[in-house]
Amino acid sequence: MEDETLLMLPGPVPMPERVRSAMARQAINHRGAEFGNAYADIVRVLKGLFGTKNNPLVISGSGTSGMEAAVSNFGKGRKMAHLINGKFGERMYTIGQRYASEALPIESEWGTPLNLEKLTSALEDGVEVVTMVHNETSAGILNPGEEVGKICRKHDALFIMDGVTSIGGDVFKADDWFVDVAIVGSQKCLAAPAGLAAVSVSDRAWDRVVKNPPYYLDLPAYKKNAAKDPMETPYTPAVPIFLALREACLIIEEEGIENRISRHHKMAKAVRSAVAAWGVDMFPKTDAIHQYSNTVTAACIPANSNDKDFRGSVKKFGIQIAGGQDHLKDKIFRIGHMGAVSAPELLATIAATEYTIRKTGHKVTDSGVMAAAEVLG
Ligand code: PLP
Numbered sequence: 001m002e003d004e005t006l007l008m009l010p011g012p013v014p015m016p017e018r019v020r021s022a023m024a025r026q027a028i029n030h031r032g033a034e035f036g037n038a039y040a041d042i043v044r045v046l047k048g049l050f051g052t053k054n055n056p057l058v059i060s061g062s063g064t065s066g067m068e069a070a071v072s073n074f075g076k077g078r079k080m081a082h083l084i085n086g087k088f089g090e091r092m093y094t095i096g097q098r099y100a101s102e103a104l105p106i107e108s109e110w111g112t113p114l115n116l117e118k119l120t121s122a123l124e125d126g127v128e129v130v131t132m133v134h135n136e137t138s139a140g141i142l143n144p145g146e147e148v149g150k151i152c153r154k155h156d157a158l159f160i161m162d163g164v165t166s167i168g169g170d171v172f173k174a175d176d177w178f179v180d181v182a183i184v185g186s187q188k189c190l191a192a193p194a195g196l197a198a199v200s201v202s203d204r205a206w207d208r209v210v211k212n213p214p215y216y217l218d219l220p221a222y223k224k225n226a227a228k229d230p231m232e233t234p235y236t237p238a239v240p241i242f243l244a245l246r247e248a249c250l251i252i253e254e255e256g257i258e259n260r261i262s263r264h265h266k267m268a269k270a271v272r273s274a275v276a277a278w279g280v281d282m283f284p285k286t287d288a289i290h291q292y293s294n295t296v297t298a299a300c301i302p303a304n305s306n307d308k309d310f311r312g313s314v315k316k317f318g319i320q321i322a323g324g325q326d327h328l329k330d331k332i333f334r335i336g337h338m339g340a341v342s343a344p345e346l347l348a349t350i351a352a353t354e355y356t357i358r359k360t361g362h363k364v365t366d367s368g369v370m371a372a373a374e375v376l377g
Contacts, residue, residue: 004318005315005318005319005320006318006319006320006345006348006349007320007336008319008320008321008335008336008337008341008345008346008349009320009321009322009334009336010137010165010188010295010296010322010334010336010338011137011164011165011185011187011188011194011336011338012187012188012193012194013187013188013189013191013336013338013339013340013341014191014339014340014341014345015191015192015193015244015248015339015340016191016247016248016251016340018247018251019191019192019193019244019247019248019251020244022243022244022246022247023193023240023241023243023244024240025240025243027239028239028243030232030233030236030237030239031230031232032230033230035230035231035232035237035239035242036228036229036230036231036232037230038242038243038246039058039226039230039231039232039233039242039246040230040231041246041249041250042056042058042198042242042245042246042249043055043056043058043226043231044249044253045249045250045252045253046167046184046198046200046249047200048257049167049168049172049184049190049252049257050163050167050172050174050182050184050198050200051171051172051173051174051175051176051177052174052175052182052200052202053175054174054175054200054201054202054203055200055226056182056184056198056199056200057198057199057200057201057219057222057223057226058196058197058198058222058233058237058242058245059196059197059198059199059217059222059233060195060196060233060235060237060238060241061195061196061197061217062185062187062194062195062196062197063162063164063183063184063185063187063188063197064091064197065197065217066164066183066184066185066197066198066199067088067091067092067095067162067164067183067197068095068214068217069183069197069199069213069217069219070131070160070181070183070199071092071095071096071098071099071100071129071131071160072095072098072099072210072213072214072217073181073209073210073213073217073218073219073220074129074158074160074180074181074205074208074209074210075096075099075100075128075129075131075158075160075210076099076100076210076212076213077099077100077101077210078100078101078128078129078210079100079101079102079104079126079127079128079129080096080099080100080102080103080104080127080128080129080130080131081103081104081106081119081122081123081127081129081130081131082096082103082104082105082106082130082131083106083114083115083119083130083131083132083133083143083148084105084106084107084108084114085107085108085109085110085111085112085113085114085136085139085141085143086110086111086133086136086137086138086139086141087110087136087137087138087139087325087326088133088136088137088138088162088164089131089132089133089136090105092131092132092133092160092162093105093131096131100129104122104127106118106119106122110136110138110139110327110328111136111139111140111141111283111284111285111298112141112284112285113285113286113287113289113290114132114143114144114148114290116147116148116151119148119151120151120155123151123152123154123155123157124155127155127157128157128158129157129158129159129160130148130152130157130158130159130160131160131161131162132145132148132159132160132161132162133161133162133164134161134162134163134166134167134170134172135163135164135165135166135170135293135294135295135296136293137164137165137293137295137296137334138298138324138325138326138328139283139284139298139328140282140283140284140292140293140296140297140298140299140332140334141284141286141290141291141292141293141298142166142170142290142291142292142293142294143290144289144290145161145172145173145177145179146173146176146177147289148161149161149177149178149179150177150178152178153178158180158181158204158205158208159178159179159180159181160179160180160181160182160183161174161177161179161181161182161183162183163182163183163184164183164184164185164188164197165185165188165189165293165295165296165338166189166293166294166295167182167184167189167190168184168188168189168190168252168260168338168339169188169189169260169261169264169294169295169338169339170189170261170264170265170293170294170295171261174200174202175202179202180201180202180204180205181199181200181201181202181205182199182200183197183198183199184197184198185197186198186241186245186248188295188338188339189264189295189338189339190245190248190249190252190339191248191251191338191339191340192241192244192245192247192248192249193241193244193245195238195241196238196241196242196245199219199222201219201223206220206223216235218234221234222234251340264294264295264337264338265294266375266376267294267337267341267343267346267376268292268293268294268295268297268337269375270337270346270350270371270372270373270375270376271297271335271337271346271350271372272292272297273368273371273372273374273375274350274353274354274368274369274371274372275297275299275368276371277364277365277366277367277368277370277371278354278357278362278364278365278366278368279362279363279364279365279366280299280300280302280357280362281299281300282297282298282299282300283298283299283300283328283331283332284298295336295337295338296322296334296335296336296337296338297334297335297337298324298332298333298334299332299333299334299335300331300332301324301330301331301332301333301360302357302360302361302362303362304360304361304362305356305360306330307323307324307329307330307333309360310323310333310356310360311323311333313352313355313356313359314349314352314353314356316352317348317351317352317355319348319349319352321333321334321335321336321349321353322334322335322336333353335349335350335353343376346372346376347369347372347373347376350368350369350372351369353368354367354368354369
């Protein structure tokens, strides 16, 4: 049955029972104490995950609404540069084209390191706002937030970083890394339902907020309403999802942020060990500062298979993994390991993928299940 399929995607991810039941209830007033308390709980936990002293603002919209809020409130009418090495870097650029006075793409092949030299010259040429995707989900590469933050600050530019699939699953230090605007999506590492984005904003970014942001994504209006007691949003929010996100945040608080991040690192190591044991190539090309993602692993589909057959075979075991997006379709498969995923779920996914790889005729060098079990055990 479709609804019993295990989703090992880079979002949405399976939600703990507590999260699911938190939203199955009677409506509440979104301008009252119960809602305000839920929002306050979310903000308390997200601050820790974002690594910021600022209160993240919650928008009723998917991760892309957070990207658009960031670009429109801080880049509108300004010269922007967009670091691109995958689909979501491209999306930031597409949004930039709608708002910036000039949107400059700084492109690398998907899954290859960003061109930071070109970024430096763009900043020397007067770029005021830079966007980067921290964890480029489409390619399974983790881009260097800290290094790019330092470069932007040196040139006094605002730095917008998409943490949609890293915040809550990997180290993220918005304040220490000079990230002015950071974004997370609810259905990724937070293991909540899809439909909310949270955006944190630094003081220096607030000093530069544009005059006429889009009406629904007017971040100063979100800030003003969040400062009320009880906390509010400017317009009617997706209340059931707020309540579910609050429960997801309480679960994260119980686990502890450091434990959660170590768990994600361990899961990623287990999947990467399996890929190495299979003798299958990882997709991204890393260097000293670009790393493999700790929340999604992207590896190459063996030469004589394709996306449909490969993922279809894994799905026979009741497990959904992701394929490649756009031109990477048929070239790569991606295993999401974010949120509340457990060791048994991960091992089952690796077993089903290993079976599939063997069936393609690819000569597997070693047992991926054994390699992963060594890491998880
Ligand atoms: N940014 C990254 C890195 C993503 O992985 C995604 C979705 O996969 C998004 C942004 C867009 O998020 P949403 O689909 O929630 O709008």
